[in-house]
Amino acid sequence: MAADTLIHDFELPFQLYDVLDAEALCKHDKFSEHSVETFDAVLDTAQKMATNLFLPHNHIADKNEPQFDGHKVSMIDDVKVAFDAFRESGFIAGRYSFEDGGMQLPETVMTAVSAYFMSANPSTTAYPFLTAAAINVISHFANEELKNAFMPRMLTGEFTGTMALTEPHAGSSLADIKTTASPQPDGSYRLKGSKIYISGGEHELSDNIVHLVLAKIPGGPGGVKGISLFVVPKYRLNSDNSVGPRNDVQLAGLLHKLGYRGTTSTALTFGENNDCHGYLVGEPHFGLRYMFMMMNEARIGVGFGAAMIGYRGYLYSLDYAKDRTQGRIAPNNKPEDDATAIINHGDVKRMLLAQKAYTEGGMSLCLYGSNLIDRINTCEDEARKLDLQEMLDLLTPVLKAWPSEYGPKANDLGIQVLGGSGYTREYYSEQFWRDNRLNPIHEGTNGIQALDLSFRKIWQKNGLGLRVLQKEMQSDFAKVSTTQSAELVQALNPYLSELHEVLTHLTAVMQTEKAFTLTANAQAMMNIFSSIVVSWIWIRQASKAEQLLADTSDQQKQNYYKGKIQAAKYFIEWELPTVARDIQLLKTNNSTCVDMNNDWF
Amino acid sequence: MAADTLIHDFELPFQLYDVLDAEALCKHDKFSEHSVETFDAVLDTAQKMATNLFLPHNHIADKNEPQFDGHKVSMIDDVKVAFDAFRESGFIAGRYSFEDGGMQLPETVMTAVSAYFMSANPSTTAYPFLTAAAINVISHFANEELKNAFMPRMLTGEFTGTMALTEPHAGSSLADIKTTASPQPDGSYRLKGSKIYISGGEHELSDNIVHLVLAKIPGGPGGVKGISLFVVPKYRLNSDNSVGPRNDVQLAGLLHKLGYRGTTSTALTFGENNDCHGYLVGEPHFGLRYMFMMMNEARIGVGFGAAMIGYRGYLYSLDYAKDRTQGRIAPNNKPEDDATAIINHGDVKRMLLAQKAYTEGGMSLCLYGSNLIDRINTCEDEARKLDLQEMLDLLTPVLKAWPSEYGPKANDLGIQVLGGSGYTREYYSEQFWRDNRLNPIHEGTNGIQALDLSFRKIWQKNGLGLRVLQKEMQSDFAKVSTTQSAELVQALNPYLSELHEVLTHLTAVMQTEKAFTLTANAQAMMNIFSSIVVSWIWIRQASKAEQLLADTSDQQKQNYYKGKIQAAKYFIEWELPTVARDIQLLKTNNSTCVDMNNDWF
CATH class of the missing domain: 1.10.540.10 (Acyl-CoA dehydrogenase/oxidase, N-terminal domain)
Structure with missing residues (x-):
């Protein structure tokens, strides 16, 4: 390779x-x-x-x-x-x-x-x-008129698009945005406000840039309920939909990022000259709801990207470790013996196997999520469709946060495999690591994902998503006919029971003031739940690999399947057990973090 | 602040x-x-x-x-x-x-x-x-002549120094260096070879640069036993020790690093024109031994630096979290309520407390190590001195590796606290993170530290270092007179017993071929041992803080002491328990990593 x-x-x-x-x-x-x-x-x-x-x-x-x-x-x-x-x-x-x-x-x-x-x-x-x-x-x-005006040229890439949500003062708290959209007699709006961290907000790649902007229509309800969504193009369209004059959207400046440097990240000003035309998408005040309805796809995209940047770093360090010789391994460890490829050193092999488990786990997890969207879209049984939708909602914070936590971890190990070379910009590992550091932050920070999981998704519709997921898992486990994968199921089962105990415990706690401890302990909940989900994803891979291994005499395929089984073992033996700590924290309503007074820092 | x-x-x-x-x-x-x-x-x-x-x-x-x-x-x-x-x-x-x-x-x-x-x-x-x-x-x-020639002006900083150990092809495997030093009739040597990653290897800050170079005298023993140490100045000295002509040391190029960019990292060529003068330090073939005898100090320095870069990132993110407002906290979570400082969000507080525990833990750990050097240097009882030296040798891999693992983790959390701002180069968090990424790599990678601990230091002199350490711990625990700290000792005790069980188990395993599994599982050993050591370091701090808390009415001091106790609780409740996984891996001689065939990747 x-x-x-x-x-x-x-x-x-x-x-x-x-x-x-x-x-x-x-x-x-x-x-x-x-x-x-x-x-x-x-x-x-x-x-x-x-x-x-x-x-x-x-x-x-x-x-x-x-x-x-x-x-x-x-x-x-x-x-x-x-x-x-x-x-x-x-x-x-x-x-x-x-x-x-x-x-x-x-x-x-x-x-x-x-x-x-x-x-x-x-x-x-x-x-x-x-x-x-x-x-x-x-x-x-959007209504037909708006669709007809913009969609065809966006589908061909003649126009590009952005999501302009965040504002400098409000950050993740979208309820607090200040950008306003004032209705005009012709049905359009005039926008005024500032947005920040708008990726692709300015460039010369396309004939027009179509910003999707969250803004408040004056007189609407406060907080999240008063936010509407607008199409705001860089260039307005003429009445025949040809590209017209410049709209009042200004680039305030480019942000200089740690990584992901090829993508412009912009601060944009809308309506500096009070002439920023925008067009309402759907109904007034439904903007945030629309964005959230499309959030599952966007979040899977972030998770999958994080898995892939991690995966490329894994392959890059694997290649280095096979090529680079250093030191010796017993019994050939005399000075006159040839140096060995560093992949043969146990600790390097551990770092490579961990990278494989993190990145192929994240990749498989997000592909499962995408496939779930297809299953929902093609489902003809309405009840089943709702069930699957509920499961997707539950899984979404995991699909975003787990790969964006473990992809960067893989990139960190990738640097370590390269050692001194990994620390220089003459090699690529450091770029992968910098690029991937974005993913725990954008599209809802991983802290927000943990809160979404712990306070909302697990309990949504009385835990329907979790029940559907459990059935899905059990159905997969029932199909496991192979030895090694069956052992992995055995190893996972106690954690499933523990998850249930934790949830039973939390069901009671959520009614009390102790629920507040969960604001600091949500990451522990995320760790338990996501580790179980990824274990299941790995068992799905290992079980299939074991079946295929039995049927092939192709040496390369055999190697590939054995690698899958070994990575699954690694994940369940080396990563899953760390959640014992998290189980204990939640069962005891550990309050050490929330008890920390601001003045004690 | x-x-x-x-x-x-x-x-x-x-x-x-x-x-x-x-x-x-x-x-x-x-x-x-x-x-x-x-x-x-x-x-x-x-x-x-x-x-x-x-x-x-x-x-x-x-x-x-x-x-x-x-x-x-x-x-x-x-x-x-x-x-x-x-x-x-x-x-x-x-x-x-x-x-x-x-x-x-x-x-x-x-x-x-x-x-x-x-x-x-x-x-x-x-x-x-x-x-x-x-x-x-x-x-x-060095002998007196060499000392007199170079030391006085190094002590004043007129001359600066470097350590030129690593070579491009050999990396961490110093046994394989190829630089040669040929003896001359006048007692000096002529060096020939290439070195890489030499920090401070070239600059105009001082009148001369004194390189300490590892090289092989032709005809010496193979491997690590044939390595000698030389002083090789950038400018030779005249007979009156004044700065003379340029020596044959050439800068092949600067390396471009991920971080730590202010420090030149160089590739140096010695003897390109066969005229590189060097002077033997001590005896021939003792070079590596000399370097290793000075290694404890150097490694504490790296660990302490990692703790401090982490600590500065912690203070920086703490300042941001107190200043930046975003979102609301119940019961003041209506749209018309003021936004709250993000430090009040549970998950942000968790990230700040973790940073405090990692960095003040690392700082206190390394100060303990430095103080141990003073105790050794001032000890008049020879037997006790040897005991303490043994304990220092045992602790050194922890003093280097633990802070250089957890300092960067703190910097990662520091970025996360800043969110989108943390990902831009307009803020400093990303630089702290890049700078600190060097520390797990240099002065012996953390993988090498784990091997040093697992295969050498724990067993050295029949485990004398561990016995001395244990007495030191028990003596500290016996002095714990305060309530909360006593509870922390109670929480730590089972892990001390587990460590003993693991070591008893490994004592038997080390005699068998299963010892090979430890090459991949050494990091697990490092996790257990270092987490216990850092827990002890935190109990020392918490116990002292509890005593002082009882004696002061100064509000600011009270806050500071309470913060110390809380950070100790955090470490022992949130970090220490993760080693249960590592205990299990070692007790079962988990072979998943070493069993991974190269072809399966």
Whole structure:
């Protein structure tokens, strides 16, 4: 495997066809034109484009971040070349219907497509992906007129999109945004306010930039209930929908980030000259609800990206560890013996196996999530559909937070495998690590994900999501027919019982003032729940690998399957048991953190 | 506390005088000229110099790293201004005798002095600190002629020093170095070879740079037993010891690092023109032994630096969390209520308390180690002295690895507290995080520390170090007279028993081929042992704080002591229990990592 391998050749086929049975989706009307062959053709295109046009400038873009001269944002040409190839391939519209000019591909396959691009170059990939996310919102909630005006050119990438939510003073607290939108006689609005951390908020890659802006219509309810959503283009459209004059959206400045440097991160000012035109999406005051309804997809995207940046760092350090020789291993440890490849040192092997477990675990977890969206979208039984939706809601904080916690951990281990080289900018490990540090922060910090899980998702609809998830797990475990995987199920079972005890305990606690301790202990809840979920995801992989191992005489495939089983063992033996600490903390309502007085720091 | 506070005002006095009783050192002849007053005067000078001359350019030096134009290395002027002030203060010679022009200060106090500089600006601090480390080696092992030639001007900082150990192909495997040193009729040597990652290897801060170079004298034994140590100056000395012509040491290039950018990291070529003069330190073939005899101090220095970079990140994020308002807390969580400072959110408070526990724990741990060196140096009972030396040897891998694992963890949490701001280079958290990432790598990677602990230090002299440590702990625990600290001792005790069970188990395993599993599981051993050691260090602090709390009516001191007790509780309730996993792994000789075949990745 070469240093520029984006994904192991067997990985996506294994995840898509063996673990998830993505082929089954083709039985549904929506995907009936598709087959394994068309999926593979799409993946093949993605792999080639990512390798040839995205990978080569990943490091160059990091060293040459976008510049703003007061008028225009400039960046290295490679970004536009890659972006244009991506949009010309039709990938931005990949999940949309044939009549919309799309490929009508399942989410499962689109996520697999994104794997290559996130592994190759997350910064350049952000531009089309943000556009796809904006389309997702507009397509669901905007009226026909607004859709017709903007969507077609967003689907082709002639227009790009952003999400303009955060404001400087409010941060994660969207209830406190101050941007206003005043209604005009013609039905449009005039916006006024400032936004910050708007990725892709300015650049010259497209003919127009379509900002989705959260703002308050004066006189509306306070807090989260008074927030509306607007389409605010960089250039207004003429009456024939051709690109018209500049709208009153100004770039206040570019932010200089630790990583992800190829993506512009902007501070934007709306309505400095009181002439910022915006168009309401859906109903007034429903803005935040719309955004949250599209949140599951966006959060899976962040989690999956974190897994992929971690995965690329894993492959990069694996390649180094196989090539680099240093020291000796008994019995060949005499000075005259040849030095050994560092992969043969136990502690290096441990760091590689941990990286594999974290990143392939995160990848498989998020593909499961994407596939769940497809299952929901193709489900004809309404009750079952609601059940699955509930499970997706429950899993979403895990899908976002777990890979964005463990992907960076993998990148940290990747640096350590390279040692001194890993600390220099002559190697790539440090960039992967810096890029991935964004993921625990954006799209809802991991602290917010832990609160969402602990205070809302677990209890939502009387715990329906958890019951559905449990059935899903039990059904998987019932199918485990192989020896090693059965042992892993045995090892996991006590933790499932513990989770139930913790939840029973918390059900009582939540009614008392001790519930407050959970604001500081939510991360413990996240640790327990996500470790169990990822263990299950690993058992799904190991069990399938064991079955396939028995059926193949291909040496390379055998090796690959054995690696899957070993990584599953690693996860369940080395990572899962750490939650014993978290179980204890929750069962005892540990109050050490909340008891810490501000003045004691 | 302002954003540029280097250390909480109460911290060093508490550590030095309350926890360590550094005043007792003044009873010994060597330190009899000193008192709490002279110690405080020295610390006061350090604090002012660090704040006024080191802190202001910490961020500027990061953004403007040293440049090499092919002839000369240039850097921002502030570095030389700070370096000159440091050397003129006499701090480089701080630990040396009055007759050597030093201040004859204990290691304990010198480490406390370093705390201010490491908090303010670790990159600029590296230049005088590397010089002090080189002096340490020369003063112990070089002959009088060599000492007289170089030491006086190193003590004043007119000459600076480096450690030139690592070679590009050999990395951590010093046995494999290829640099040669050929004896000459005049008793000097001619060196030939390449070194890499030599910090401070080139700059214009001093009149000369004294490299301590490991090299092999042809015909010597193979492996680690054939390595000798040489003084190799950038400029040779004339017969009157004045600075003479350029020696044949060439800068091959500067390395571009992730962090610690103010410190030049160099690739050096020795003897490109066959005219690199070097002078043997001590006896031939004893070079590595000399370096290792000075390793304890060097490793404590790295651990302490990691704790201090972590600590500064903690104070920085604490300041932000008290100032930044966002969201609301029940019962004041209506839209019209004022937003609350983020420190009031449970999860933010958890992240701050964790940072406090990691960094003040690491600081206190390393100060304990420095004080142990003073206790050894002033011990008049030879048997006791050997006991303490054994304990120091055992603790050294922990003193290096634990803070350099947990300091960076604190910096990671520091970024998370700042959220989006923490990801931008407009704030400092990301620099702290990048700077500290070096520490798990250099001066023996943390993987090597874990092996040193697991395969050597624990068993050395039949476990004498461990027995001495245990007595030291028991003696401390016997003195615990306060309620909360007594509960912490109760909580720690089962882990001490577990450690014994693990060691009894390993004693048997080490005789079998299963000992090989420990090469991959050494980190688990490090986790158990270091968590117990740090718990003890925290109990020492908490117990003292509880005593002092009872005796003071000063509100600020009360708050400070309560914070210490709470951080100790946090460590023992939230961090220590995670080692249950490691105990299990070792007791079962878990072989999952070593069983992973290279081809399965």
